[in-house]
Each structure stands twice: as structure tokens, then as C-alpha cells.
Amino acid sequence: MKHIDIKEIIANPEYIGKAVTVCGWVRTARNSKNVAFIELNDGTSLKHLQIVIDKASDIDFEPALHLGTSIKVEGEVVQARQDSVEINAQSITVIGTCPPEYPLQKKRHTLEFLRTMPHLRGRTNTFNAIMRVRSVMAQALHRYFAERNFVYINTPLITGSDCEGAGEMFQVTTIGYSTKYENENDYYADDFFGKKAGLSVSGQLEGEVAAMAMGKIYTFGPSFRAENSNTPKHLAEFWHVEPEIAFAEIGDVIEEAESMIKYVIRTVLDTCPNEMKFFDAHFENGLIDRLEDLISHEFGVISYTEAIKLLQESGEDFAYPVDWGCDLQTEHERYIAEKVFKKAVFVTDYPKEIKSFYMKQNPDGKTVAAVDLLVPGVGEIIGGSEREADYDKLVAAMEERNMNLSLYTDYLELRKYGSVPHGGFGLGFERLIMYVTGVSNIRDVILYPRTVGSIR
Ligand code: 4AD
Numbered sequence: 293m294k295h296i297d298i299k300e301i302i303a304n305p306e307y308i309g310k311a312v313t314v315c316g317w318v319r320t321a322r323n324s325k326n327v328a329f330i331e332l333n334d335g336t337s338l339k340h341l342q343i344v345i346d347k348a349s350d351i352d353f354e355p356a357l358h359l360g361t362s363i364k365v366e367g368e369v370v371q372a373r374q375d376s377v378e379i380n381a382q383s384i385t386v387i388g389t390c391p392p393e394y395p396l397q398k399k400r401h402t403l404e405f406l407r408t409m410p411h412l413r414g415r416t417n418t419f420n421a422i423m424r425v426r427s428v429m430a431q432a433l434h435r436y437f438a439e440r441n442f443v444y445i446n447t448p449l450i451t452g453s454d455c456e457g458a459g460e461m462f463q464v465t466t467i468g469y470s471t472k473y474e475n476e477n478d479y480y481a482d483d484f485f486g487k488k489a490g491l492s493v494s495g496q497l498e499g500e501v502a503a504m505a506m507g508k509i510y511t512f513g514p515s516f517r518a519e520n521s522n523t524p525k526h527l528a529e530f531w532h533v534e535p536e537i538a539f540a541e542i543g544d545v546i547e548e549a550e551s552m553i554k555y556v557i558r559t560v561l562d563t564c565p566n567e568m569k570f571f572d573a574h575f576e577n578g579l580i581d582r583l584e585d586l587i588s589h590e591f592g593v594i595s596y597t598e599a600i601k602l603l604q605e606s607g608e609d610f611a612y613p614v615d616w617g618c619d620l621q622t623e624h625e626r627y628i629a630e631k632v633f634k635k636a637v638f639v640t641d642y643p644k645e646i647k648s649f650y651m652k653q654n655p656d657g658k659t660v661a662a663v664d665l666l667v668p669g670v671g672e673i674i675g676g677s678e679r680e681a682d683y684d685k686l687v688a689a690m691e692e693r694n695m696n697l698s699l700y701t702d703y704l705e706l707r708k709y710g711s712v713p714h715g716g717f718g719l720g721f722e723r724l725i726m727y728v729t730g731v732s733n734i735r736d737v738i739l740y741p742r743t744v745g746s747i748r
Pocket residue numbers: 455456493494495496517519525526527528530532534535672673674675676677716717718719720721722723
């Protein structure tokens with residue numbers, strides 16, 4: 293269908309005076325005495341394009357006045373108030389009618405209501421803005437890494453090894469309900485891969501394989517976690533950005549994370565001013581100033597041990613007790629980011645017991661070279677570390693955790709053949725979108741959220 297994107301018509305004054313064809317969905321319609329108005333949106337722009345219909349003309353406009361109807365309009369672009377343009381319609385064709393039971397009749401719906409209709413909510417201003425910002429952020433991430441010689445790697449989604457060791461893997465099997473097997477091993481041996489397989493929680497282990505060849509790599513794909521966490525920041529399927537850098541120590545990893553986050557936010561502020569004004573007005577007052585402020589200052593850095601001290605001295609009444617060795621809960625993370633630093637902050641050097649087997653062991657024998665990035669409003673958005681590059685130390689850490697070493701032979705061999713200091717991190721893409729848009733529930737920044745007990 294030959295037509296011009298509404299975004300182009302709004303952005304380019306050279307269309308004024310020209311005859312154009314546009315297509316879109318009717319967002320609002322007004323029928324007054326001599327003229328009728330339609331606000332048309334084709335998804336390319338947060339702003340609608342106003343269509344003006346002279347009722348004295350022979351245009352059959354009545355069928356086009358129903359919300360949600362898809363139409364094609366031919367007409368002339370004319371200057372309207374100040375900066376905006378509109379179209380004087382010469383003809384209107386209804387492409388798809390839309391009956392009155394179309395659910396998006398009101399001007400504003402709650403996010404909860406919209407969550408019940410993932411197939412339609414994209415047609416609201418809110419989701420139009422979220423999806424565009426999401427797309428711009430994804431492209432900014434690819435550009436960021438490409439400009440810095442990172443190779444984009446696609447790691448397997450089906451895996452035989454649990455990267456995080458937290459037991460949160462979805463199982464992949466082709467065997468349905470069966471009483472045929474005496475024990476687990478017989479069952480797995482008979483299954484599709486001949487052994488137990490699952491959906492990967494992280495591409496890191498294979499990412500390290502690639503980094504030991506290409507030097508600097510990143511992955512950007514879905515990770516899957518069967519976490520029983522029904523919270524505003526957990527998805528069972530989330531998008532994961534995981535850079536891995538050879539010849540790098542923990543300080544290099546932190547530097548990379550900070551500059552990546554700043555680059556993405558700068559890009560969104562520059563590329564999506566209308567969307568960001570929309571979020572500032574409707575989701576978080578002062579959002580743009582907060583982000584401008586964030587990218588013009590250094591992020592905070594604090595060790596886990598110091599953070600625990602601050603939490604214990606805070607006088608706050610936390611739901612989860614704070615002791616050295618405990619995992620930081622969202623309430624603790626938010627206190628550190630919101631009350632203490634009032635900005636993004638890296639927390640480093642966590643107790644080895646609460647972190648994964650692959651992290652570099654610090655000389656104190658108690659902590660590992662881990663780093664989490666915490667931000668106000670969300671908590672953890674990045675988790676990373678320097679990796680243990682020493683074969684014997686890595687094997688010892690895995691044995692302490694009773695891991696099955698035979699599932700990790702490739703990973704261990706990297707420490708035998710030209711091992712180098714290296715590290716990386718994982719960014720939860722949806723969590724960064726929450727932070728950038730001020731949208732407070734992760735279910736609202738992805739087209740189809742998958743969460744415990746819910747799939748559509
Ligand atoms: O901290 P995590 O578990 O770290 C890893 O997976 C490492 N292998 C990453 C690496 O070093 N390459 O997860 C990384 C990030 C978290 O900080 C969080 O932002 C996000 O992934 N994340 C989730 N996002 C949404 N829903 C979930 N269930 C998430 N689990 C983790």
C-alpha cells in the first residue's frame with residue numbers, strides 16, 4: 293500500500309502544500325457542525341496527525357469516525373497551529389471497521405487494565421512510547437558495542453549447564469507424562485538430547501568461550517528463569533545484554549558498564565524527546581532532569597562490606613534483617629541507591645557464598661570480585677564480575693558447591709589454554725527500560741510478559 297509515515301509528515305515541512313496518502317487507526321474523532329476531525333495514528337509517531345473533513349464535500353466520512361477503525365486518507369498537507377500540520381481530506385477509505393465493543397474507548401486506561409489485552413495495548417500512547425524507546429535503546433546498545441570493536445555473539449538458548457547455579461532453569465524435554473522410567477537418569481538418557489537440558493539463564497559461559505577468541509564480545513538475547521518471584525521486576529523470559537571482555541579486571545568491567553549505560557541514556561534523550569516528555573509528565577515527574585543529572589556525574593562505588601555497615605546504621609526498619617553474609621534484598625538495594633547515593637551505585641566484593649562459582653576469588657578468602665549496579669526506583673539492573681581465571685581455584689570453588697564438573701569441561705579448558713584475566717556483566721534490558729521511562733512494573737515494558745502463573 294503506497295503511503296507516507298505520519299512521522300515523516302509531521303517532521304518535514306516540505307510536505308506542506310503537497311498531496312499525500314496516509315494510513316492509520318482512528319484515535320479520536322469529533323463531528324462538529326461544518327467539519328469533522330479525526331486524530332490518526334499509524335504507530336510511527338507518538339503525535340497523532342489531524343485529518344480535517346469538510347462536511348460539504350462528498351466524502352463518506354461517517355464510517356471512519358469510530359475509534360480503532362483503520363483507514364486510508366488522501367489529502368493535502370496544510371499548516372495548522374504553530375508547529376503542527378494537518379491534512380485536508382480529499383478521500384477516506386475504511387480498511388477495517390471497528391465495532392463499539394473495542395475496549396480502548398477511554399482517553400486513559402490503567403496499566404493493569406491494559407495488561408489484560410497485550411494484543412491491543414500497543415495502540416495506546418503509553419505503549420507506543422515504551423515500545424519506541426525500547427527499540428531505540430536496543431539499537432543504541434548494538435551501536436555502542438560496534439563502535440568499540442565488540443563482536444556480537446549469539447549464544448545457545450538450550451543448554452546442558454546451569455550458569456548461575458541457582459536452580460532456576462526451565463527444563464526442555466520431549467517426553468510427556470510417563471511412568472516408564474525407574475529413575476531420573478534413565479529418563480534423561482531417553483530424552484531428546486540424551487541428557488538433561490534446559491533453557492539458558494545466561495549466555496555468559498559461552499560468552500566467555502567467544503571472548504577467549506574474539507577478545508571483546510557481547511550477547512543480546514532472551515534468558516529464561518523459573519524464579520518463583522511474583523514481583524514488579526522479575527520476568528520468566530527477559531532480554532539480557534552480556535558483554536565479556538578479555539584482558540580485563542573488575543575495574544575495567546565497572547568502567548564499561550558505566551559508559552554503556554550513559555551512552556544508551558544519552559541516545560534516548562537525544563532521539564526520543566517527545567516520548568521522554570510524555571514519561572516525565574505521566575510517569576515520573578523530573579525524569580528527564582534525573583537522567584541528565586545521572587549521565588553528567590560519576591556513578592557511586594561502595595563495597596558490600598561498607599554497604600552492610602551503612603544499612604545497619606541506617607535506623608531503617610527493613611523487612612529482611614541485615615547481617616554480613618546476607619544477600620541484599622530490593623529494599624536494601626533501593627535504600628543504598630535512593631537514600632545514601634541518590635544515584636546509580638556499584639556495589640562490589642560480595643561474600644563468595646552468595647555469588648556464583650565463576651567469580652574471581654579475592655585475596656581475603658571471603659569475598660569475590662563481583663559487582664552489581666543498583667539504581668533508584670528499581671534496584672539491581674546489572675550483575676557482573678571478574679571471572680576466576682585460575683584452573684585450580686575454579687575447580688575448588690565448583691567442588692565446594694558440589695557441582696558436576698563433567699558438565700563444564702569446555703569452560704574449564706579455557707583456563708588451561710592461554711587463560712587471561714577477563715570479566716563481564718549482564719544487564720537486564722527490561723530493568724533498564726523501567727529506569728529510563730519511569731514505568732514501575734516490568735510487565736509493561738515488554739510486548740508479552742511471561743511471569744509465574746501467567747502466559748498468553
Ligand atoms: O545478576 P544475574 O543473575 O547475572 C548473570 O546472569 C551473569 N551471568 C551475568 C554476566 O556476568 N554475564 O543477571 C544479570 C541481570 C540482573 O542484574 C537483572 O538486571 C537481570 O539480569 N535479571 C532479570 N531481569 C528480569 N527478570 C528476571 N527474572 C531477571 N533475572 C536477572
